[in-house]
Amino acid sequence: MTSTPPFTKVLVANRGEIAIRIMRACRELGIKTVAVYSAADKDSLHVQFADEAVLLGDAAPKESYLNMDKLVQAALDSKADAIHPGYGFLSENASFALKVESANLKFIGPSADSIRAMGDKAESKIAMKKAGVPTVPGFEGLESEDEFRQAAKEIGYPVLIKASAGGGGKGMRVVNAESELSEAIDSARSEALNSFGDERLLIEKYVANAHHIEFQVFGDQHGNLIHLFERECSVQRRHQKIIEETPSPLLTPKLREQMGQAAVNAAKAVNYYNAGTIEFIFDPVLSSFFFLEMNTRLQVEHPITELVTGIDLVQWQIRIAAGEKFPFTQSDFHQRGHAIECRVYAEDPAHGFMPSTGKLLQFIEPRGPGIRVDSGFTAGSEVTHFYDPLLAKLIVHAEDREAAIQRMQNALKEFIVHGVITNIDFMQAVLKHEDFAQGKVSTKWVELNMESNSLLFDLQVQEQAPALHIHSLIAAALTDVVFAGTKSQPAVSNETDPFSPWKRANNYRVSDQ
Helix, strand or coil: CCCCCCCCEEEECCCHHHHHHHHHHHHHCCCEEEEEEEHHHCCCHHHHHCCEEEEEECCCHHHCCCCHHHHHHHHHHCCCCEEECCCCCCCCCHHHHHHHHHCCCEECCCCHHHHHHHHCHHHHHHHHHHCCCCECCEECCCCCHHHHHHHHHHHCCCEEEEECCCCCCCCEEEECCHHHHHHHHHHHHHHHHHHHCCCCEEEEECCCCCEEEEEEEEECCCCCEEEEEEEEEEEEECCEEEEEEECCCCCCHHHHHHHHHHHHHHHHCCCCCEEEEEEEEEECCCCEEEEEEEECCCCCCHHHHHHHHCCCHHHHHHHHHCCCCCCCCHHHCCCCCEEEEEEEECEEHHHCCEECCEECCEEECCCCCCEEEEECCCCCCEECCCECCEEEEEEEEECCHHHHHHHHHHHHHHCEEECCCCCHHHHHHHHHCHHHHCCCCCCCHHHHHHHCCHHHHHHHHHHCCCCCCHHHHHHHHHHHHHCCCCCCCCCCCCCCCCCCHHHHCCCECCCCC
16 A cells, blocks of 8 residues: 555545545545535534534535535635545536536546446446346337337336436336336326436336345456455345345355456446446346446445455545556455445334434444444434434444354344434344345345234334343433423425335435435
8 A cells, every 4th residue: 555645635525424434544544534514414423523624504405415516615625635425415426526527626436427327227228238238128218108008018017117317216116017007107207307307217127026236346547447246235125225245145156257247347338447336136036137227436335345355445446536556356356254234224114114313312332343333423413304314334244144144133232222213123123034044035025024014023022122231221211301302203294205204304315225
């Protein structure tokens, strides 16, 4: 590693745990950091962690974390050399990347051209077909209902209607029969227009019982590009990931090699550099995989890749943005052991995963061998409805999958949060389920098991269990006495999308899918 810092100062255009994660990487490289914050985040940890901090504006994201001009001006005023966007917010916005570069600042990420090429689902799918990357059978560029109807007949039901410019499950509808098609097109088109300002749709075969498997790709600006293996991301609710792991329990060495090469080919097709992720749908029955989309940024779940490969992805993001060569080849990396990540959210799984807000009266993170916690909160922090309340990412690493699952279960037991409702017990229920142990969890698994009450039953049993820590009882009592009458309630619904409880809270969900 070079002794000269790649940059003198980096502005981190994000908040919470990812902002702190980036700042830690900068510190180790000898780079000073600038935090940005909204009025609602003035007391947040990422503000305290940085060397400098700049107030952007009001709590609304468009006045702060989504305001390109304010972010660039903050970087210029603080004499930063570069901007790291993290994930979410403006991380995959080609216009922002161009604006950063035009201000003679470095954008720590891929080129604007690559972001634009892979940001449109329809266009990226066309590009992948040209590159020989397997794609889900389907059609792009359709407009009339008759065209969709004919395409659906040719593909065969069930089909998936999907927003061309979408993400995060927005503008997606599963259609099981022709009688459902018209309504699905209208609702998907309306939602796509409201969410992305773009009503274009595509149609493709719906793969039932699919697994979501993604490959981390990484390259420099000198033509070197490799993959850093896969991440299994099938434990989801409403197309949002909850638990990720690597290696995938499904992949054989041959399949891993095939999917890895397809991921590299996909990235090379758009001249990609820096960190990116190629997402695939995997059909375990046919043992076939299909390109889903590319995330042109750092992923929330990047820590599990770091643990099994031994590389600091964020540091290399920064170094590659500065023009350094990536000195490794594919053969230099191997998966060592097994890693799992659980996303600890302030949300209520027993009531539709509705968000929970309030002050964190107690926040005790687990510790021990093979345990890592990436968090932007501490005791006393306020969880508001303005932003995504991802409290922490709990990551474990062990010698094999069975040991990693056991370590994660123990770590979750030690994770104590009071003041808001969390999904910790829910994740315990998932980890203890026989389907998870056997690697049989598809992207619809959570939804199906919640409907059948098999997960809710486990959850209710855990919620009724007696507390094991005396300080938990004390904190609960303090909640009743000190905060009587001020306990948080689910935010008022003002969003038309019934499948997005976070949007109902009028916030901007910064985590990725």
